[in-house]
Amino acid sequence: MSEQFDLTIIGGGITGLYAAFYAGMREMKTKVIEYQPDVGGKVSFFYPEKKIYDVGGFFGVTGEELVHRVEEQAESIEPELITGEKIESIEKLEDGSFILHSSGGNQHLSKTVIVASGMGTYDMKPLDITQRKKFDPFIHYTIQNISQYKGKKAVVVSDSRVGIDWALALEKTASEVHIINHTEDFKAVYDQDVEKLEASSVHIHRNAKITDLEGTASDLTGVTLENGNRLPAEHVLVYEGLKIEKSYYQEWGLDTEKGRIPVDMNMGTNIEGVFAAGDAAIYPHKTMLIASGFTEAMTAVNSAKMYVDPKAKSQVYSTVIYKHSK
Ligand SMILES: Cc1cc2nc3c(=O)[nH]c(=O)nc-3n(C[C@H](O)[C@H](O)[C@H](O)COP(=O)(O)OP(=O)(O)OC[C@H]3O[C@@H](n4cnc5c(N)ncnc54)[C@H](O)[C@@H]3O)c2cc1C
Structure with a gap:
């Protein structure tokens, strides 16, 4: 006791x-x-x-x-x-x-x-990929400590306003930002949120899904999408609900x-x-x-x-x- x-x-x-x-x-x-x-x-x-x-x-x-x-x-x-x-x-x-x-x-x-x-x-819903444990240090469920993304390539997985906010915040720090949305539309957003995203340098991938993570034991280097495309990525940020x-x-x-x-x-x-x-x-x-x-x-x-x-x-x-x- x-x-x-x-x-x-x-x-x-x-x-x-x-x-x-x-x-x-x-x-x-x-x-x-x-x-x-x-x-x-x-x-x-x-x-x-x-x-x-x-x-x-x-x-x-x-x-x-x-x-x-x-x-x-x-x-x-x-x-x-x-x-x-x-x-x-x-x-x-x-x-x-x-x-x-x-x-x-x-x-x-x-x-x-x-x-x-x-x-x-x-608790955040984890990224639904079998080998995600191997890349745990590079997969994030909040956007704390934003300076760690300075000059890095970042992929955001989200279909909501939280993901849009993260992508736009990262745009100012990271060298390249992609947002991957499982569906065609973003949920619980205002039109101006999507307009802001579309006007930014963030690469938007709709109806897309990560199927694979690539890298070595000490680094994440990229992600593969369901359609076979590969995106460079050193960090993946996931907001797929709570x-x-x-x-x-x-x-x-x-x-x-x-x-x-x-x-x-x-x-x-x-x-x-x-x-x-x-x-x-x-x-x-x-x-x-x-x-x-x-x-x-x-x-x-x-x-x-x-x-x-x-x-x-x-x-x-x-x-x-x-x-x-x-
Ligand atoms: C999107 C959003 C935007 C907001 N914007 C603003 C704003 O601009 N200005 C403003 O003033 N307010 C804002 N708020 C409201 C503000 O965030 C909350 O009022 C504030 O965070 C409440 O703090 P809290 O510590 O009482 O509760 P919480 O922040 O909910 O903290 C509770 C903590 O208790 C822990 N906990 C829960 N159960 C247990 C348990 N059984 N054992 C141990 N730990 C436990 C949780 O993990 C959590 O860390 C916003 C809220 C949201 C969701």
């Missing part, structure tokens, strides 16, 4: 990371548990290259940059960060503390819990509304000591935005602090107590 933490945050998305930072301000021993191998949640998964305009003070920041900054902020208070682990249930003990059970059989002891796990976990596994919060003993967790003004759930923030939480007039998650995370942490120590202040100012400030 692991040592007991003051606070365990389920989900290392942008809300969970910010909650971890704020918990450090409240001097809580904090653990974050994230299912994916990397933190960042939806922002990293869906739109790392998109510019975000509605986070105060960061007008036009990219998703990747914002996650990086919040991650850095969280790391400054040195929380324990566990990735690649999924929480499957929460058990409340008689003394008011919790055991979180993970899919791998691990158990995490905590005095309080913040659920910052959005609507659940996501497998979403919703979190069944009711099985954790939590009340739910439209798949989310109803919270009170303190971000408290129906289980005392368990709080929710970000996309996981719901209340009247809730906005599903990054900035709302930040505020909710603060409130949830302050509430968790007072659950552990009822005499604690209801809030603190970073200028007064933040140890690392210069």
